[in-house]
Amino acid sequence: MNAATQTQPDRRIRVLLAKPGLDGHDQGAKVVARAMMDAGFEVIYTGLRQTPEGITRIALDEDVDVIAMSSMAGSHLPFCRKLRPLLLEAGLGDKLWLIGGNLPQQDHAALRELGFKGIFPTGSKLDAIADYIRENVA
Amino acid sequence: MNDRSQPQIRTVMNESGIEVQPRYTAADVEASGGWNMVGEAGEYPFTRGIHKLMYRKQPWTMRQYAGFGNPSETNQRFKYLIANGQTGLNVAFDLPTQIGLDSDDPLAEGEVGRVGMAVDTLRDFEIAFDGIDLNKITVSLTINGAAAILIAMYLAMAEKRGYDVKTLRGTAQNDILKEFVGRGTWIYPVEPSIRLVGDTIEYCAEHAPKYSPVSVCGYHIRESGATPAEEMAYAFCIARAYADDVIRRGLDVDEFAGRLSYNFNIFGNLFEQVCKFRAGRGLWARIMKEEYQAKQPGSMWLRMIAAGGGGGLTFEQPELNIVRGAYYALISALSGTQTMALCSYDEAYTIPTEYSARISLRTMQILIEEMGLTERARRHRQAHRQRRDPGPRIGPGLPDAARHRVGQVSQGRGEPLSQRNRGRTPGRIPSAQRGRRAHPDRVAEQGARRARRRSRAGRAGARGRRREIRGQPDAGHRRGGQGLRQCRRDHQGNDPGLRALPGTDPLLSAPSTIEE
Numbered sequence: 056m057n058a059a060t061q062t063q064p065d066r067r068i069r070v071l072l073a074k075p076g077l078d079g080h081d082q083g084a085k086v087v088a089r090a091m092m093d094a095g096f097e098v099i100y101t102g103l104r105q106t107p108e109g110i111t112r113i114a115l116d117e118d119v120d121v122i123a124m125s126s127m128a129g130s131h132l133p134f135c136r137k138l139r140p141l142l143l144e145a146g147l148g149d150k151l152w153l154i155g156g157n158l159p160q161q162d163h164a165a166l167r168e169l170g171f172k173g174i175f176p177t178g179s180k181l182d183a184i185a186d187y188i189r190e191n192v193a
Numbered sequence: 194m195n196d197r198s199q200p201q202i203r204t205v206m207n208e209s210g211i212e213v214q215p216r217y218t219a220a221d222v223e224a225s226g227g228w229n230m231v232g233e234a235g236e237y238p239f240t241r242g243i244h245k246l247m248y249r250k251q252p253w254t255m256r257q258y259a260g261f262g263n264p265s266e267t268n269q270r271f272k273y274l275i276a277n278g279q280t281g282l283n284v285a286f287d288l289p290t291q292i293g294l295d296s297d298d299p300l301a302e303g304e305v306g307r308v309g310m311a312v313d314t315l316r317d318f319e320i321a322f323d324g325i326d327l328n329k330i331t332v333s334l335t336i337n338g339a340a341a342i343l344i345a346m347y348l349a350m351a352e353k354r355g356y357d358v359k360t361l362r363g364t365a366q367n368d369i370l371k372e373f374v375g376r377g378t379w380i381y382p383v384e385p386s387i388r389l390v391g392d393t394i395e396y397c398a399e400h401a402p403k404y405s406p407v408s409v410c411g412y413h414i415r416e417s418g419a420t421p422a423e424e425m426a427y428a429f430c431i432a433r434a435y436a437d438d439v440i441r442r443g444l445d446v447d448e449f450a451g452r453l454s455y456n457f458n459i460f461g462n463l464f465e466q467v468c469k470f471r472a473g474r475g476l477w478a479r480i481m482k483e484e485y486q487a488k489q490p491g492s493m494w495l496r497m498i499a500a501g502g503g504g505g506l507t508f509e510q511p512e513l514n515i516v517r518g519a520y521y522a523l524i525s526a527l528s529g530t531q532t533m534a535l536c537s538y539d540e541a542y543t544i545p546t547e548y549s550a551r552i553s554l555r556t557m558q559i560l561i562e563e564m565g566l567t568e569r570a571r572r573h574r575q576a577h578r579q580r581r582d583p584g585p586r587i588g589p590g591l592p593d594a595a596r597h598r599v600g601q602v603s604q605g606r607g608e609p610l611s612q613r614n615r616g617r618t619p620g621r622i623p624s625a626q627r628g629r630r631a632h633p634d635r636v637a638e639q640g641a642r643r644a645r646r647r648s649r650a651g652r653a654g655a656r657g658r659r660r661e662i663r664g665q666p667d668a669g670h671r672r673g674g675q676g677l678r679q680c681r682r683d684h685q686g687n688d689p690g691l692r693a694l695p696g697t698d699p700l701l702s703a704p705s706t707i708e709e
Contacts, residue, residue, distance in 0.1 A: 076288070077289065077304050081377055082418065103377050128307060128308050178508040
């Protein structure tokens, strides 16, 4: 349990769900957001076209446990490379970082190396995402 | 136990919420307005088609969506598709171009050339269309937020090459309201965005009368979770918003309505899809004639591009998408579309390769060459049956459902303008989408279960197949950004923005991993 959940035992797991980059395909993110709410988490959805700086700031301001991104248009690796140092600098390295969307197999290792431990490509089950968050937010 | 005197049949409800009867009779036709609601092909209200002879006179235009990387790569793909029998071009632009950013904008980093062609300058257009006869091949520009600028670039490129803009045919998507409702790629707020669309319609009415300045998209609204009836309803409401803007400028409806066109989606129940188009043609014709007092038949025509939507495709067992695509093309032909752009089987996880794009093209060609879809002027055969029967089932219900939704949408419950101005998009669309996502692929799921029962190696086999498909040779995936560098060289000295681009972008050489 992290400090926040220890001091507030009733506090729900907080998930930041972000849409990085210029793409407007947000149906996947919205479906996941609803499923995470149904799973009992508090979800903060950023809306479209977020920058790495913007995502970092929202994650800090909202004191989230999970930083999740939905990427559909192929810019996930360059974006995560820019996001990683900003999150670390902001002291968010101990949060759970997830990414989902159109993520080809050959990029998964690189995403993991960048610190995105949970990778949920197209076809992932909603329950699997919720279970992963429950098991790994500690 | 079954009661033999009263057989129990299951209730069938289609996606638009209309109960489907097991059979329809002449009484149903009468109840839905009678034969006048159908009419002959080529005659008001054009339910059976906007042209009398349809495909007998000319098959549908085949216009696969293509474009990626730099203009030279896109030019190669265009030429490949034309060499394989494609009769129109449908240009995909990358997201920075769609949002009006130069390729060297910090926000564009990682997105240049990914989901379409990068266009920064007129030179890019000249490279992309080099060697292509713009009188023989009509070009559709899939661009919305930046459409006014790219239409100007296209016409300027054509003029520079000696074409007469007065006779140049082509289409721009230029439908900004569906971006607010369903796709998310807008630049300006709603009101000035509509004004820009109105500007392009007004300009084309006067200077480029053969050019279609707008293709109103039910397509993306359907992809965002709308039912088929809602797809039609939102599209018509959006078209009315543009028409109202242009009429307020003093133009007569018949001066521009004949160049409005539509882009619709096909996936889901075959009969419901075909009926959607028949109902939609009749409804649009009545809206134009009765509400807008259009006089020219052309102003009442629902001219459309329609074919497979990516929303019906699945990542699992992608080869099944080839089968789906063939049915979508059949539906499209049965629906009397003017143009087809068929989805490719790999669209669920990447930009279509040359290989998959060719399969889609051949699928459409099989309908023409082998299946006889262009032999008869009217496909839902048979006027006599039509008179007894509303034709494809659910015919009577769908216009009412769509009209009802048009009413709801325009009376503010889902009106794109006012909703957006209040800062929210219609709530129904994502919720409908969620139900679909919960069961993304029943066919694949059931098939996979059966395969697992048969063999423990089933999963490994599926993975192996996917790799094999990914590995198809595709010249288009050799990305190097050469064209952009070429462009930078060409412009060095007169365009400081382009000079600032990094010399080599390793991101551009990565394999593409895009959805449309």
